[in-house]
Amino acid sequence: MSHVPVMLNEVLENLAPRDGAAYLDGTFGGGGYARAILEAAACTLWAIDRDPDALARGAALVAQFPGRLHLIEGSFGDMLSLLNGAGVASLDGMVLDLGLSSFQIDDAARGFSFRRDGPLDMRMGRSGPTAADLVAGLPEEELADTLYQFGEERLSRRIARAIVKARAEAPIITTGQLAAIIRNVVPPSRDGIDPATRSFQALRIRVNDELADIERALQAAATLLNPGGRLVVVSFHSLEDRIVKRFFADAAGRAPGPSRHDPRRLAAAPAPRFKLLTSRALRPRDSEIFGNPRARSARLRAIQRLTHEFGTLP
């Protein structure tokens, strides 16, 4: 098992690591970005992951870059307090590679995969309710809302009904059981995507509270980055990318405001503190997708904190 880092060249180009600078990799995973950043410049790197297995695998990399790589267990949404605890008050750059690593997807025991049967877990960390707990306990309507909101599943009500019916007969405790229930009520799509894909994504996002964590991480990044500091985010589905896109547009003063004729426009809008490094999301090259199909839905966006922040004109 291994994890092939996605859009690595584009990540490095946009992060532009410098000697002597301090960086955060908020999603250490298989350490692919971390290794490349440490090799690209004589910098210091803090790396967070909420999955203790990922950090355990990282021990060899820590030994390879003595004093330069520091691993921290926790959620990137808590990066302010995690970094504070490590004595880090500011950073020159940060990268977030959202979602799951291949280690997590490919390990049936983690319960993320609808292709391999395993316990219905889906937790990236070790605490909190599992997907099986949610499937067993959520009322039908809340289950349907979860599938709709976090999976954009149009047949959410039908699936929720089938789950509630099935769980009345026997507890749903494996990924295989859940996938079979969904496949039974959702017709196969013409593009060959497994009918369970969207529901599994939805449950995973809810189990790990992923979207709220991304919002908190972006807010924290905006306060942690030094002038000139860069933030690079790679996302894998439209819900993640929408949050990043909106936040970046706001931070760069590009969010749509009131119309030209609206008096509210006269109220001083906060001066932008960032500029966009990517005017639109970058996508992986075809050659990368060919070699690593998991890269196909990746989108990369980056911003840079301005070195001079302008207030109102004198």
Ligand SMILES: C[S@@+](CC[C@H](N)C(=O)[O-])C[C@H]1O[C@@H](n2cnc3c(N)ncnc32)[C@H](O)[C@@H]1O
């Ligand atoms: C796509 S992988 C990162 C791969 C990495 N860039 C590499 O090159 O090996 C995502 C990793 O981020 C972790 N992760 C996802 N959400 C997280 C969060 N909110 N806080 C901390 N870690 C998170 C996952 O546990 C997983 O190990």
